[in-house]
Amino acid sequence: VREAIPSWAHHFVRSEREDLVVDSSLRASMTVRRADLFTFTPFGTYDVILCRNVLIYLAKPARERLVRRLVSWLAPDGAIGTGHADNAMDLLGDFTPVGPTGAFLFERAAAPAPVPATRHAPPPVRREAPRPVAAPAIPSRPAPRAQPPSRRDDLEAALRREPDRLDLLLELAELHVAAGDVARAEDAFRRIVYLDAKHEHALVRLADLAERQGKSDVAARFRSRALDAHLEREE
Ligand SMILES: C[S@@+](CC[C@H](N)C(=O)[O-])C[C@H]1O[C@@H](n2cnc3c(N)ncnc32)[C@H](O)[C@@H]1O
Numbered sequence: 001v002r003e004a005i006p007s008w009a010h011h012f013v014r015s016e017r018e019d020l021v022v023d024s025s026l027r028a029s030m031t032v033r034r035a036d037l038f039t040f041t042p043f044g045t046y047d048v049i050l051c052r053n054v055l056i057y058l059a060k061p062a063r064e065r066l067v068r069r070l071v072s073w074l075a076p077d078g079a080i081g082t083g084h085a086d087n088a089m090d091l092l093g094d095f096t097p098v099g100p101t102g103a104f105l106f107e108r109a110a111a112p113a114p115v116p117a118t119r120h121a122p123p124p125v126r127r128e129a130p131r132p133v134a135a136p137a138i139p140s141r142p143a144p145r146a147q148p149p150s151r152r153d154d155l156e157a158a159l160r161r162e163p164d165r166l167d168l169l170l171e172l173a174e175l176h177v178a179a180g181d182v183a184r185a186e187d188a189f190r191r192i193v194y195l196d197a198k199h200e201h202a203l204v205r206l207a208d209l210a211e212r213q214g215k216s217d218v219a220a221r222f223r224s225r226a227l228d229a230h231l232e233r234e235e
Pocket of ligand 1: 035036037038051052053054057083
């Protein structure tokens, strides 16, 4: 907790000198276990899984494996939280962000509404009992979307005036990612890293883009730099 404890949490947590103290009523309902996420087996499912800044450590196959494991532990209407730097959106294809914009919490996307029956509809198929929560397949990359030219043009024009604006570069880079333009996205992220060698978000994105092109050694280097930057910032 970097800032003041929000009022809604005062029932549960208080600050004492340098420490945060969790209220005994809450502590009584907690179990703390240390475990390896790759071998741990939970007793049941969880309503909420918070796994912040752990995926950032891992190369693509391990990231995919861990996300599949976490998702398989989640109750059907459960929510999963990751860190901003984990960049887990790609891996949570069946999930949708919930809460305020930029929130890190995801829930399973609602199933599509059933198609209404018509007179010629085939006889209804017997409904199967709900299946146990299964890990969804890692989705393939969506087809490139058309990017809004006006915003991109605005950003490029603004960057000609102020070439070192990291916020504009980042927005432009993300627009290129959304449009599937890997080369331009890479250029923009590399420019960000040139300006700020410890820019965690850009380093993670460069790792993802390298991974996507099968350059796992380059990806590993960017990921390791991102992790160093992250740990340095946490200190
Ligand atoms: C960057 S820290 C994040 C800690 C905390 N979640 C946070 O948000 O501040 C990453 C944590 O992941 C843990 N970790 C890495 N691999 C793990 C694994 N296979 N099983 C369990 N924990 C792991 C590390 O021990 C470390 O505490």
